[in-house]
Amino acid sequence: xxxxxxxxxxxxxxxxxxxxxxxxxxxxxxxxxxxxxxxxxxxxxxxxxxxxxxxxxxxxxxxxxxxxxxxxxxxxxxxxxxxxxxxxxxxxxxxxxxxxxxxxxxxxxxxxxxxxxxxxxxxxxxxxxxxxxxxxxxxxxxxxxxxxxxxxxxxxxxxxxxxxxxxxxxxxxxxxxxxxxxxxxxxxxxxxxxxxxxxxxxxxxxxxxxxxxxxxxxxxxxxxxxxxxxxxxxxxxxxxxxxxxxxxxxxxxxxxxxxxxxxxxxxxxxxxxxxxxxxxxxxxxxxxxxxxxxxxxxxxxxxxxxxxxxxxxxxxxxxxxxxxxxxxxxxxxxxxxxxxxxxxxxxxxxxxxxxxxxxxxxxxxxxxxxxxxxxxxxxxxxxxxxxxxxxxxxxxxxxxxxxxxxxxxxxxxxxxxxxxxxxxxxxxxxxxxxxxxxxxxxxxxxxxxxxxxxxxxxxxxxxxxxxxx
Amino acid sequence: xxxxxxxxxxxxxxxxxxxxxxxxxxxxxxxxxxxxxxxxxxxxxxxxxxxxxxxxxxxxxxxxxxxxxxxxxxxxxxxxxxxxxxxxxxxxxxxxxxxxxxxxxxxxxxxxxxxxxxxxxxxxxxxxxxxxxxxxxxxxxxxxxxxxxxxxxxxxxxxxxxxxxxxxxxxxxxxxxxxxxxxxxxxxxxxxxxxxxxxxxxxxxxxxxxxxxxxxxxxxxxxxxxxxxxxxxxxxxxxxxxxxxxxxxxxxxxxxxxxxxxxxxxxxxxxxxxxxxxxxxxxxxxxxxxxxxxxxxxxxxxxxxxxxxxxxxxxxxxxxxxxxxxxxxxxxxxxxxxxxxxxxxxxxxxxxxxxxxxxxxxxxxxxxxxxxxxxxxxxxxxxxxxxxxxxxxxxxxxxxxxxxxxxxxxxxxxxxxxxxxxxxxxxxxxxxxxxxxxxxxxxxxxxxxxxxxxxxxxxxxxxxxxxxx
DNA sequence: GGGTATTTGTCCGTATGTATG
DNA sequence: TCATACATACGGACAAATACC
Numbered sequence: 016x017x018x019x020x021x022x023x024x025x026x027x028x029x030x031x032x033x034x035x036x037x038x039x040x041x042x043x044x045x046x047x048x049x050x051x052x053x054x055x056x057x058x059x060x061x062x063x064x065x066x067x068x069x070x071x072x073x074x075x076x077x078x079x080x081x082x083x084x085x086x087x088x089x090x091x092x093x094x095x096x097x098x099x100x101x102x103x104x105x106x107x108x109x110x111x112x113x114x115x116x117x118x119x120x121x122x123x124x125x126x127x128x129x130x131x132x133x134x135x136x137x138x139x140x141x142x143x144x145x146x147x148x149x150x151x152x153x154x155x156x157x158x159x160x161x162x163x164x165x166x167x168x169x170x171x172x173x174x175x176x177x178x179x180x181x182x183x184x185x186x187x188x189x190x191x192x193x194x195x196x197x198x199x200x201x202x203x204x205x206x207x208x209x210x211x212x213x214x215x216x217x218x219x220x221x222x223x224x225x226x227x228x229x230x231x232x233x234x235x236x237x238x239x240x241x242x243x244x245x246x247x248x249x250x251x252x253x254x255x256x257x258x259x260x261x262x263x264x265x266x267x268x269x270x271x272x273x274x275x276x277x278x279x280x281x282x283x284x285x286x287x288x289x290x291x292x293x294x295x296x297x298x299x300x301x302x303x304x305x306x307x308x309x310x311x312x313x314x315x316x317x318x319x320x321x322x323x324x325x326x327x328x329x330x331x332x333x334x335x336x337x338x339x340x341x342x343x344x345x346x347x348x349x350x351x352x353x354x355x356x357x358x359x360x361x362x363x364x365x366x367x368x369x370x371x372x373x374x375x376x377x378x379x380x381x382x383x384x385x386x387x388x389x390x391x392x393x394x395x396x397x398x399x400x401x402x403x404x405x406x407x408x409x410x411x412x413x414x415x416x417x418x419x420x421x422x423x424x425x426x427x428x429x430x431x432x433x434x435x436x437x438x439x440x441x442x443x444x445x446x447x448x449x450x451x452x453x454x455x456x457x458x459x460x461x462x463x464x465x466x467x468x469x470x471x472x473x474x475x476x477x478x479x480x481x482x483x484x
Numbered sequence: 485x486x487x488x489x490x491x492x493x494x495x496x497x498x499x500x501x502x503x504x505x506x507x508x509x510x511x512x513x514x515x516x517x518x519x520x521x522x523x524x525x526x527x528x529x530x531x532x533x534x535x536x537x538x539x540x541x542x543x544x545x546x547x548x549x550x551x552x553x554x555x556x557x558x559x560x561x562x563x564x565x566x567x568x569x570x571x572x573x574x575x576x577x578x579x580x581x582x583x584x585x586x587x588x589x590x591x592x593x594x595x596x597x598x599x600x601x602x603x604x605x606x607x608x609x610x611x612x613x614x615x616x617x618x619x620x621x622x623x624x625x626x627x628x629x630x631x632x633x634x635x636x637x638x639x640x641x642x643x644x645x646x647x648x649x650x651x652x653x654x655x656x657x658x659x660x661x662x663x664x665x666x667x668x669x670x671x672x673x674x675x676x677x678x679x680x681x682x683x684x685x686x687x688x689x690x691x692x693x694x695x696x697x698x699x700x701x702x703x704x705x706x707x708x709x710x711x712x713x714x715x716x717x718x719x720x721x722x723x724x725x726x727x728x729x730x731x732x733x734x735x736x737x738x739x740x741x742x743x744x745x746x747x748x749x750x751x752x753x754x755x756x757x758x759x760x761x762x763x764x765x766x767x768x769x770x771x772x773x774x775x776x777x778x779x780x781x782x783x784x785x786x787x788x789x790x791x792x793x794x795x796x797x798x799x800x801x802x803x804x805x806x807x808x809x810x811x812x813x814x815x816x817x818x819x820x821x822x823x824x825x826x827x828x829x830x831x832x833x834x835x836x837x838x839x840x841x842x843x844x845x846x847x848x849x850x851x852x853x854x855x856x857x858x859x860x861x862x863x864x865x866x867x868x869x870x871x872x873x874x875x876x877x878x879x880x881x882x883x884x885x886x887x888x889x890x891x892x893x894x895x896x897x898x899x900x901x902x903x904x905x906x907x908x909x910x911x912x913x914x915x916x917x918x919x920x921x922x923x924x925x926x927x928x929x930x931x932x933x934x935x936x937x938x939x940x941x942x943x944x945x946x947x948x949x950x951x952x953x
Numbered sequence: 954g955g956g957t958a959t960t961t962g963t964c965c966g967t968a969t970g971t972a973t974g
Numbered sequence: 975t976c977a978t979a980c981a982t983a984c985g986g987a988c989a990a991a992t993a994c995c
Contacts, residue, residue: 028982054961065984070963078838087961087991125624138614145607155594155795189658189822196665200693220818224669326624327825349689353658356796358824497978523965534980539967556965556987604979 021062029064030071037072041081041092052082052090119432120467124261124410124455127322131381136370137361144360156356158348160187160332164363168332171366176293177303178316180334186343189329189353191289191319195221197350198315198333201342202251202285209249211239213441215260218253218289227251231443234259238266241273251285252278256305257293261441261453263404263412271305278313285339286314294323294375296407297383312336320362322409323375330354330362382409385456385464392468399475403451410455412438417479421450424478431470490531498533499540506541510550510561521551521559530846532602589902589936593730593879593924596791600850605839606830613829625825627817629656629801633832637801640835645762646772647785649803655812658798658822660758660788661690666819667784667802668694670811671720671754678718680708682910684729687722687758696720700912703728707735710742720754721747725774726762730910730922732873732881740774747782754808755783763792763844765876766852781805789831791878792844799823799831851878854925854933861937868944872920879924881907886948890919893947900939 019036021029040046053061055069062069073090076082083093159165165182172178188194195218204226210219212231222229230249233240239254252274256266266274278284288305296302306316319331335343352359365371390405393413403412418424421437428435438451456464490501509515521527524542528535542559545551552562628634634651641647657663664687673695679688681700691698699718702709708723721743725735735743747753757774765771775785788800804812821828834840859874862882872881887893890906897904907920925933 030982055963056961067985068983071982073962084962085991086963087989089961134614138611141610141614142607145603145610189662189824190820192819193658193662193822217818224815224818329820329822329824346693349686350661351659351798353662353798353822355658355798355824355827358827499978524967525965535966536981537979540978542966553966555967556985558965608980 019062021064030068030075033062033069033072034075037076038079038081041095046092048092048094050092052092054089118429118434120463120470121434121458122410122436122454122456122467123434123458124436124453125326126455126458127326127409128378128381128385128457129325131377132325133370133374136365140361140364140370141357143364144357156352156359158350158352159183159343160185160352160354161356161359161363163367164359165332167363167366171371172304172316172318172334175301176290176318177307178334179307180316184335184337184340185332186335187330187332187352187354187359189331190321191291191317191331192217192221193353194317194331194333196225197343197347198287199225199227200347201335201339206250206283207248208251208253209239209244209247210253210443211255211259212443212445213261213438213447214253214443215255215289215291216441219443222253229443231445234262234264236264237270238264239270239274241270241277244274245277250281250283251287253287253289254305255289255291257290257302258296258404258407260289260291261410261412261438262451263406263408263410265302265407266305271308275305275309275311275313278309279311284313285336288314288316290316290318292322292408293318295379295382295409297379297386298406306334309336312338315339323378324362324365324371328358328362330358382457385459385461386411388461389454389456389464389468392465395468395472396475399479409457410453413452413454414449415452415475418450418475420478424474427474427478428471431474433467433470435471490533499537499544502531502538502541503544506545507548507550510564515561517561517563519561521561523558529842532604587898587901587903589932589939590927591879591902591904591921591923591925591936592927593905593922594795595924595927596795596878597847597850597854597926598794600846601794602839602843605834609830609833609837609839610826612833613826625821625828627819627821628652628812629654629821629823630825630828630832632836633828634801636832636835640840641773641785641787641803644770645759645787646776647803648776649785653804653806653809654801655804656799656801656821656823656828658800659790660760660786660800661686662822663786663800663802664690665694666812666816667756668696669816670804670808675719675752676717677720677722678708678713678716679722679912680724680728681912681914682730682907682916683722683912684724684758684760685910688912691722698912700914703731703733705733706739707733708739708743710739710746713743714746719750719752720756722756722758723774724758724760726759726771727765727873727876729758729760730879730881730907732875732877732879734771734876735774740777744774744778744780744782747778748780753782754805757783757785759785759787761791761877762787764848764851764878766848766855767875775803778805781807784808792847793831793834793840797827797831799827851926854928854930855880857930858923858925858933858937861934864937864941865944868948878926879922881920882923883918883920884944887919887944889947893943896943896947897940900943902936902939904940 019033021032023029025032037046037052052058052073055066055073059066059069073082077084077090081093081095082090084090162182165185165187168185169180169182172180186194186197188197207228207230208222209230209232210222211234214231219229230247232244232247232249238256238259239252244252254266254274256271258265274286278286286305290304293304304316306314313336315336316334317331320328321331386405389411390402393400393402399416401414401416403414405411425435425437436453438453439446459467490498506515506521521542522530524535524538528538542551546553546559549562550564551559553559631651634654634656637654638649638651641649655663655666657666676697676699677691678699678701679691680703683700688698699716701713701716701718707725707728708721713721723735723743725740727734743755747755755774759773762773773785775783782805784805785803786800789797790800855874858880859871862869862871868885870883870885872883874880894904894906905922907922908915928936
């Protein structure tokens, strides 16, 4: 008889304990293939539990393939080589997959703080979605997304971003990459795309992958240089005017006008406005989207809930000018919307019931606090650094004075557990005049920020001194 | 087993619904005296509710005298003659008028029966996913999909479809359209695609939209004609060998070998195997996927959970041959996975815990019943029709003899509330020798099937007679 | 070798505790 | 507090396999 200590007092169910015990015995080879398990009666009597408790444990083992049942004869340990192999492979691959080991101090510009995700609200809404009288949502939905959600987004974009459109112009899709794919089907790929340099590389990769010619357009403190744009043969300008990625530059009104004017000059010119983190602005008045000033149907506005809610949600949207919408409807409306309708329904309620706004405010306060704390900590550098773009977004830009060997500096930081990205990696062509470091703070707590900055300071001093020697 | 659609979403308690349903069945004589009710366990599992819920319903029936309990044996329908006289409450269920535009008798080949979706299980898994304190799933995930889900799919595909691959070859995406988009990025669009004629038009639209040259290849009773394929300059063959859409043809083994051989002959030939509804096969042994016999890395296997679980889920997968996987990893792995990670986590658990298999079995039984009922009802046509493709899938093909003006027939049907699609609409080029009608039955109840068929019969007689006059 | 008692998997109804709203 | 639903655990009934006389 197997020796097993069961604990009725524990919250873990008895059958679960039995199941796990036997499973382990099988896994580690104590119980070999073909061995007969004790009969449910004997075992039940021995353990002084009900037979059905044993039954439950046995049937779980059965359904997972650890044992086989021969009716009226007994339960026998199955050939578990396959199962074992699978879990072995699983472990191995997990090791390799988990190779993107997270360092203790990741100042990554991507990523958001999920500690404050409204799990309970989300769960409640989920439940409602599944309970409500709408099994209809389990059928196929609208090609560009559910009307309710598009309408909710329209209202939100209108009120908080000044975007002017009607809900039919909004196309939902699972992520910006997919939306760009769709857009490429609308526009065709026979264009040259102009991107701010440096820029959001993910978008750059998509464009080049899709076969676009991509040109990096220089930036100054007002954003993309329109004169350079006008001289080039670029027809599509991809910009992030609200908060340029990664520099944090905000495009002022006259530059915006110039950009819109540029687009209006020729028929096949368009502007893709990626409003990727417009939600988080801490000082000064919010800057409306470019799209709101576009009178000529030239701006394709794109946004996402990845930063504001969670990357896992994977809901993005784009607002098409009517001219392009017509093409979409004619040529592409047979594509089904890629966003799960359950998520759409939840998100729709989330916005409509005001949770989104509350959540945004909460997160804005939270991030503002982190931002301020980071700025506070950075003061230990005194005059040795220049900080840029700290009034918005989830990262700041830092230029360390008197630093030359950036590669070694970055590597040393990495070895100390600090991961920082450099702005030069975001350049399509050329290099920055001054190397800058991108300090994302969204996922970090105050302790991490403080300790991380101290490590950076420490190394910075070493590297700087070494240079001066 | 009793067929009963329960509505977790209605405010009416589940046990009340069960109670009323059985009471009605007893009253109207469907359940006769002495009939044994399903055991609480079986019934609970079938309906995906707790046994106690069934118990509540049963004990209410018991206390009102509709059934008798024989301890340790079961519940049996009582002699209810007296009761019927007393409580003859002819209560009609609330007639919530249909709000949708849909016709009463939609024999649509798309769509699935959502009445038996395991809402409770799904909700429970959702809850776990959101509770499990693994806020990790709210961060950005693997480009081709979460490992756990891909591994679960791998095991499922291996066991039930004979697909041979490892989980890294599986790419998840939100829907077949998106996956074809991705695939086009891997292969390039400089190919000619050969499709079965008639075929799945959605795929056809995607291919043409993406710029592929598409050629319709004739079919015979064994599927796509390989001789015609070989003569053409087609390089990519899109096929549905398990259950051709829409004809229902199953590709036999020698035709499969010929197809694989065709692909192996030249380097840039590939086969896209769309296994869109392989889950539902009612007679004969299941047919393994083509992919399992492919020794040369030529088959791209595609599948989806839209039919087996719900279209709203929007999770599809494709299995890439290693050669193409390398290209994907090199060129496209920067694309984020388009499937919500929450859905991925839920689905992963759903499969791993065996719910998927149970659900499939339940749905197969359900659809088989509907299929049989439809076939039964079609007997009123006697020799006037030929039915094809009724051993699998969610639709059957019907050829009405002696019918000529199909347009007017279809229109008349529509006016009577019956919507049927014709096979000629699925042709890329040319027309069928004999027009056939596609009768999808997934979403219809028995009453709808019966009444719909009667309307069709009625109109058929009219149209036929008119012709003979 | 054939009948019989025992063992065994399987199925059954029942009872109690708990989470949720 | 109460209704609802689910999780866990209990012991009896049955038929097939098995052991034993």
